[in-house]
Structure formats: C-alpha cells, structure tokens
Amino acid sequence: MLELFSYGDTGWGDEILMGLATTMKLAVATLPVGMIIGFLIAFAAMSGIRAVRYVGVGYTTIMRGLPEILTLFVVYNGAGLLLNSLIKWWNPEAEGTDFSPFLAGVIALAMVFGAFAAEVIRGAYNSLDKGQIEAAAAVGMTPQQTFWRIKLPQLWRFALPGIGNLWINMLKDTALVSVIALDDLMRMTKVAVGVTKQPFTFYLVACLIYWVLCVLSEMILSRMERHANRGVRRA
Amino acid sequence: MIPMDPSGPILSAIDIRKSFGDVEVLKGISLDAKKHDVISILGASGSGKSTFLRCLNFLETPTSGKVIIHGDEINVQNGQPKMSVPIEDIRKRLGMVFQQFNLWTHRTVLENVMEGLIHVRKKSRGEARSIAENYIERVGLSQRVDAYPGHLSGGQQQRVAIARALAMEPDAILFDEPTSALDPELVGEVLKVMQSLAEEGRTMIVVTHEMAFAREVSSEVVFLHQGKVLEKGTPDEMFATPKSEEFKRFIASM
Amino acid sequence: MNPIEIMVSYWPRMLDGTLMTLKLTILGALIAGAISPWLALVRSHGSLIAQTPIRIYVSFVRGTPILAQLFLVFYGSGQFRPELMELGLWNFFRDPFNCAILVFVLNSTAYQTEIMRGGIQGVNLGEIEAAKAIGMTRMTILRRVIFPHAYRIAWPALSNEIILLMKASALASVVTVFDIMGRTRQIFSKTFDFSIYLWAALIYLAITSLFVFGWHRIERRLNRHILPRNNANAVS
Numbered sequence: 001m002l003e004l005f006s007y008g009d010t011g012w013g014d015e016i017l018m019g020l021a022t023t024m025k026l027a028v029a030t031l032p033v034g035m036i037i038g039f040l041i042a043f044a045a046m047s048g049i050r051a052v053r054y055v056g057v058g059y060t061t062i063m064r065g066l067p068e069i070l071t072l073f074v075v076y077n078g079a080g081l082l083l084n085s086l087i088k089w090w091n092p093e094a095e096g097t098d099f100s101p102f103l104a105g106v107i108a109l110a111m112v113f114g115a116f117a118a119e120v121i122r123g124a125y126n127s128l129d130k131g132q133i134e135a136a137a138a139v140g141m142t143p144q145q146t147f148w149r150i151k152l153p154q155l156w157r158f159a160l161p162g163i164g165n166l167w168i169n170m171l172k173d174t175a176l177v178s179v180i181a182l183d184d185l186m187r188m189t190k191v192a193v194g195v196t197k198q199p200f201t202f203y204l205v206a207c208l209i210y211w212v213l214c215v216l217s218e219m220i221l222s223r224m225e226r227h228a229n230r231g232v233r234r235a
Numbered sequence: 236m237i238p239m240d241p242s243g244p245i246l247s248a249i250d251i252r253k254s255f256g257d258v259e260v261l262k263g264i265s266l267d268a269k270k271h272d273v274i275s276i277l278g279a280s281g282s283g284k285s286t287f288l289r290c291l292n293f294l295e296t297p298t299s300g301k302v303i304i305h306g307d308e309i310n311v312q313n314g315q316p317k318m319s320v321p322i323e324d325i326r327k328r329l330g331m332v333f334q335q336f337n338l339w340t341h342r343t344v345l346e347n348v349m350e351g352l353i354h355v356r357k358k359s360r361g362e363a364r365s366i367a368e369n370y371i372e373r374v375g376l377s378q379r380v381d382a383y384p385g386h387l388s389g390g391q392q393q394r395v396a397i398a399r400a401l402a403m404e405p406d407a408i409l410f411d412e413p414t415s416a417l418d419p420e421l422v423g424e425v426l427k428v429m430q431s432l433a434e435e436g437r438t439m440i441v442v443t444h445e446m447a448f449a450r451e452v453s454s455e456v457v458f459l460h461q462g463k464v465l466e467k468g469t470p471d472e473m474f475a476t477p478k479s480e481e482f483k484r485f486i487a488s489m
Numbered sequence: 490m491n492p493i494e495i496m497v498s499y500w501p502r503m504l505d506g507t508l509m510t511l512k513l514t515i516l517g518a519l520i521a522g523a524i525s526p527w528l529a530l531v532r533s534h535g536s537l538i539a540q541t542p543i544r545i546y547v548s549f550v551r552g553t554p555i556l557a558q559l560f561l562v563f564y565g566s567g568q569f570r571p572e573l574m575e576l577g578l579w580n581f582f583r584d585p586f587n588c589a590i591l592v593f594v595l596n597s598t599a600y601q602t603e604i605m606r607g608g609i610q611g612v613n614l615g616e617i618e619a620a621k622a623i624g625m626t627r628m629t630i631l632r633r634v635i636f637p638h639a640y641r642i643a644w645p646a647l648s649n650e651i652i653l654l655m656k657a658s659a660l661a662s663v664v665t666v667f668d669i670m671g672r673t674r675q676i677f678s679k680t681f682d683f684s685i686y687l688w689a690a691l692i693y694l695a696i697t698s699l700f701v702f703g704w705h706r707i708e709r710r711l712n713r714h715i716l717p718r719n720n721a722n723a724v725s
Contacts, residue, residue, distance in 0.1 A: 065652070065656075066690055066694070067656040067657070067658075067659035067660075067693060068656065069659050069660060069662070069663075073674070074690070077683060129337070132337050132338070134294055134333070135331070135333060135337035135338070135396075135399075136339075138292060138330075138333075139327065139330075140324070140351065140403070141351070142321075142323055145355075149350065154340070168551075172552075172553065172554040176556060179556075179663055186556065186557060199564035199567055200564075200566070200567075201568065203557060203561040204565065206557050206560075207557045207558065207561055210552060210553045210554055214552035
C-alpha cells in the first residue's frame with residue numbers, strides 16, 4: 001500500500017507531488033490577477049458614470065451566475081478559437097496552435113474570483129468609517145493619500161474574511177483544470193488511477209490533500225484576521 | 236497673499252450660506268477669529284452650528300460665501316469654490332476635532348499623531364516621532380503611545396484626537412461638539428485639556444453644549460438660531476443680559 | 490452556422506439538458522433540505538460526541554473539490570465492485586446520475602447544515618423560554634417556534650446555496666451525465682460552434698434569475714410579520 005505512494009519509478013508519490021505543485025502554482029498565479037479584476041470591477045460598479053456602473057454590476061451578476069466549468073470552457077475554447085483565427089489572419093500558412101491550458105485556467109479562475117472579490121471589496125468599501133476619512137481630509141491629506149494610507153489598509157481588514165473564503169473556493173476550483181488536460185493534482189491522480197486500478201485509494205488521497213490545503217489556509221487566514229483586527233475591538 | 240495686519244483676523248468667514256436641496260440651513264453667517272480667540276458657537280440642534288464649522292475647512296462646501304485663512308481666500312459661488320491654493324493647504328492650517336473622535340483604527344496612538352506630520356507636513360520619521368510624543372505627553376497619554384484606539388476609553392481617544400490636531404501646528408483648531416459622544420464621567424478630562432489649550436493662547440472655534448466652558452473659557456460666544464447669528468458678544472454680557480427670547484430660552488433649557 | 494441556426498437544430502437536446510440540470514439541482518436540494526435541519530439541531534444542541542462526526546463531515550466536504558468527491562464516489566466505487574455487488578448496490582453506483590445525486594446531496598447537506606445551524610442559533614432564546622413556560626413539548630417548540638424562525642433567518646443563505654448547487658451540477662457532465670453542460674460540450678465537439686456556449690450561459694442565467702425571483706416572493710411571505718405595512722395608509 002505505502003509503496004504505491006513512494007517517490008520514484010515504482011510509486012506515484014512524485015507524480016502526485018508534481019500535480020500538487022501545478023495546483024499551487026495555478027492558485028498562486030490566479031490570486032493577484034483575480035484581485036486586480038476584483039478591484040477594477042468593484043470600482044466600476046461604484047462609478048459615478050452610469051455606463052461604467054452597468055458594466056461592473058453586469059459583470060458580477062453574470063459571472064456569479066455561471067458554472068465555473070462553463071467559464072473555463074468558454075475561455076479555453078473561445079480563446080483558442082480567437083488565437084487561431086488571429087494566427088491565421090497574421091499568417092495564413094501557420095499551423096493551428098492550442099491555447100495554453102495553464103493560461104486558460106488562470107484567466108477563467110481569475111475571472112470568477114474577480115467577480116466574487118468585487119462584491120467583497122464593494123461591501124468592505126461601504127463599511128469604511130466615514131468619520132476616519134473626514135479626519136484624513138481634515139489634516140490635509142489629498143484624496144490619493146487618503147486612499148492609500150487610510151482607506152486601503154482598512155478595506156483590507158473588512159475584506160479579508162471574504163477574500164479568504166474566495167481563496168479556498170478558488171483552490172478547490174483549480175481541480176476543474178484537469179478537465180482541460182492541465183497536469184494538476186486531480187489529473188495526476190487520474191493518471192495514477194488509470195495504471196494502478198485503485199480509484200478509491202487515489203481519489204481519497206487527492207481529497208485528503210485538498211482538505212489539508214484548505215484547513216491550512218483557514219488556519220493561516222484566521223491568524224491574518226486576528227492580526228488585521230488588532231486593536232480594533234476593545235480589550 | 237495679502238499682507239497681514241497682526242491684530243487682524245487669522246480666520247474670517249463672510250456670509251456663509253448652505254442649502255441642502257430646498258432647505259437653507261445657513262442663511263449668511265459671518266465670523267472673525269483673531270489670534271488667541273476662543274469662540275464658542277452655541278445653538279439648539281438643527282441650528283446649523285456643526286454645518287457652519289464644517290464649512291470652514293470645506294468638509295462641507297458652502298453654497299456661497301467666502302473663507303479667508305491667513306490671507307488665502309476661498310470664494311464660493313453656486314457651490315463652486317474658487318481658490319488660490321489647493322484645499323489641502325487650507326485644511327492643514329486648521330486642525331479639527333470631531334464629535335466621534337475619528338481616530339484611524341488601524342494605527343496606534345503614536346501613528347495617528349505622526350500620520351499627518353509625515354505625509355502632509357513632510358517631516359522625517361524621527362522628527363515626526365518627537366513632535367508626536369511631545370503632544371501626546373501634552374494630553375497626558377504618554378503611557379499609551381503604542382495602544383490602538385479601540386483599546387482606549389472615549390475620553391482618551393478624544394485626547395489623542397486633540398494631540399493629532401495640535402501636532403500639525405495649525406493656526407486655529409475647530410472643535411465639533413468634542414464632548415457630546417462621551418460618557419458624562421469622561422467629559423471633564425477632555426474639557427480640562429481644552430481649557431489648558433485656551434490658556435496657552437491657542438485659537439479655537441468650539442461648537443459645544445457645555446455652558447460652563449462657553450462661559451468661563453471662551454472669549455466670545457456666538458448664538459446661532461435657524462441658520463443665523465442671533466446674538467454674539469463676550470460671555471459675560473451674553474449670559475448676564477441675554478437680548479433675544481430664543482437665547483434666554485436656550486440658556487434656561489441647558 | 491449562426492447562433493440562431495444552431496439553437497434551431499439543437500434545441501431538443503438543450504431542453505433535455507436543461508431538464509436534467511433542474512432534476513439534479515431540485516432533487517439534490519430537496520433531499521439535502523430534508524436531512525440538514527436535523528444535523529443542524531445536533532450540531533447546535535447535541536453532545537460533543539454527537540457533534541464531532543458532523544463537524545468532520547462538514548469540514549471534509551467544504552475542504553475538497555466537488556469534482557474530487559464525484560470521482561471518489563463514481564470511479565472509487567469500482568474498487569469495491571465485488572462487495573457492492575454482494576450488497577446489491579452495484580447497480581446504484583454504476584449509474585453516473587445516481588453518483589452525481591449522491592455527491593450533490595452529501596455536498597449540499599453539509600452546507601445547508603451550517604446555514605441552518607446559524608439560523609437555529611439565531612432564534613431568540615426568550616421566545617423559546619416563553620414556549621416552554623406555556624408548556625409546549627420539545628417537538629412542538631421545534632415545529633412552532635425554532636424552525637419557523639430559523640428558516641426565516643437562513644432563507645437568503647439557502648437561496649445562495651441552491652444557486653451554488655445548480656452551478657456545481659454542471660460537473661456531472663464530467664462523469665457523462667447529459668445536463669446543460671454535457672449537452673453543450675457534446676454539441677461543441679460536433680460543430681465547433683462557439684455560440685452554443687453562449688446559449689448555455691444564457692440558460693444558466695435564466696434559471697438563476699427565475700429562481701431568485703421566486704425565492705424573493707417566498708421570502709416576503711416568510712417575513713410578512715416584520716415587513717413595513719406600506720399599504721396601511723392607502724387602505725384606511
């Protein structure tokens with residue numbers, strides 16, 4: 001049993017670890033992109049310009065209503081088709097190429113993450129204390145200074161629990177990329193199952209690894225929350 | 236900059252008007268504050284006194300009127316301010332202390348006071364730190380420099396807020412009902428600090444309900460009623476011989 | 490083909506897929522909805538020994554991808570084929586639809602349990618004491634006081650959970666269940682016409698919108714005792 005998961009030619013330990021590495025890379029690459037999308041969409045949804053506001057609100061409404069796997073296929077196949085027609089238009093002789101599944105994964109997951117993050121950021125922005133922002137104006141800070149020095153650090157505190165949840169959801173959603181042939185944890189598990197014919201054992205191990213990742217994330221997040229909330233509540 | 240007369244006002248507000256929609260809450264208020272003046276603004280709630288104070292540093296933009304600070308003039312017509320210097324330059328010359336303290340909850344006491352020194356006054360960290368520590372000591376909170384606002388009592392928070400305003404070394408400090416949000420037993424410590432500032436000769440404009448403060452500490456009292464100045468004068472004459480029925484009733488109700 | 494033509498030729502399949510998605514979602518949500526209140530009761534009032542397995546179960550479900558859970562049940566059951574055959578359960582696990590429903594129920598039960606726990610713990614203790622004081626039995630208190638309040642509190646969160654479940658049901662397509670997503674992928678692999686994905690998106694959004702609309706109406710009814718009575722003046 002143990003040798004099934006050993007490192008090297010006879011066991012699947014190294015393959016599964018490589019899959020785990022891909023999963024982590026994907027999640028870590030998605031986070032900043034998703035946050036940027038989240039901020040852009042949140043500010044669009046709060047914009048004073050009606051058309052911009054509609055784009056922001058429309059984006060979150062649509063993206064949150066679609067299955068993640070559909071978004072992934074739309075990005076993967078759609079971007080693939082677009083890329084190929086661009087290549088054909090540039091050079092009709094060129095061979096068709098496949099859109100990178102990793103890139104498709106990052107884009108799709110970030111699009112989903114961004115839509116939910118936008119709602120979290122918007123909620124956090126609305127819970128900022130107006131008085132503290134006025135106090136910043138009263139000491140003579142410019143709006144830019146007020147944003148970077150007062151609003152953003154506090155936004156972080158309000159948004160952290162929500163963003164933490166989204167991180168965990170996104171970590172789990174990375175499993176979807178196995179469907180578009182990216183060698184993540186899920187897909188490496190599938191490969192191992194194909195050879196060993198022990199589906200339950202291997203999928204259980206995959207589940208346990210995801211579980212550990214999520215529980216670890218939760219522990220780190222609750223520490224971060226405690227740090228972010230230091231001094232806010234009365235002792 | 237207009238050359239200044241040393242005995243002239245450092246802060247003048249001329250014919251300030253403010254409407255919210257159809258409701259005119261300030262109907263042309265003027266006020267001059269000379270150096271060392273302590274002006275108490277009294278009035279029932281809804282008289283427009285807080286709005287007027289907030290118009291002085293443009294947290295609220297008046298509908299029309301003129302504010303002159305140290306010779307720099309901001310002229311507002313139809314809600315459009317015209318100014319010779321950026322609004323931030325005006326604001327940093329006017330400290331403000333709020334009813335709800337409005338300390339930045341993510342910063343310690345020391346950081347709250349240093350923030351404006353570093354990022355608005357552009358002082359070095361070291362210099363900002365020693366200035367901040369000095370003013371925190373001034374309000375009697377040296378023991379709590381590293382505490383977060385959430386760990387302080389209301390009275391302590393308000394004293395930090397006063398230190399934050401003082402540290403900017405403003406020409407005048409605006410107080411917007413600084414003791415109204417405090418539990419009664421904490422009012423005294425804040426008033427004591429304010430009184431000592433008055434004795435030091437700081438220029439202060441105070442919107443308040445504290446009659447004793449208005450009477451004993453201020454050099455001038457202004458009574459607002461329905462968006463207008465109904466009476467003003469020294470506290471002695473104002474309280475001894477109130478002229479209007481409204482002010483009589485107001486004193487009696489306090 | 491243009492987007493209209495593709496829908497004209499493939500609408501029966503898409504309709505079939507839509508019905509399958511609805512079936513997966515409704516069946517999953519209902520079964521989970523029948524189990525979760527009881528687990529939530531144990532979770533909020535039960536002994537520590539009774540709570541622990543529920544906590545672990547909820548944590549496991551929330552900490553693993555649904556896709557992994559689906560593979561664990563659908564493919565994993567194959568590892569125990571002889572045993573399952575002996576128990577007469579093999580026919581159940583052989584069918585991807587059954588496996589999908591089982592996983593969705595397990596999944597939604599975990600989430601709904603947490604939501605209902607919040608609702609139960611949000612019930613005003615004074616009202617429960619009042620019910621005890623007039624001599625209600627525990628069961629009557631549950632039925633007449635705790636659950637009505639708990640559902641009112643939990644209602645908006647339950648709505649979110651059902652939408653999440655509907656979105657998750659698209660994963661069934663990966664184990665060859667022909668829901669909206671399954672039909673869409675099937676049609677795309679035949680036609681390479683991208684617009685079918687946009688149609689799928691439109692159908693999902695339509696289902697979500699209709700669902701949210703209906704849910705709100707029920708919510709208003711549940712909250713009728715605390716809604717402002719706008720019409721009071723108009724009537725008198």
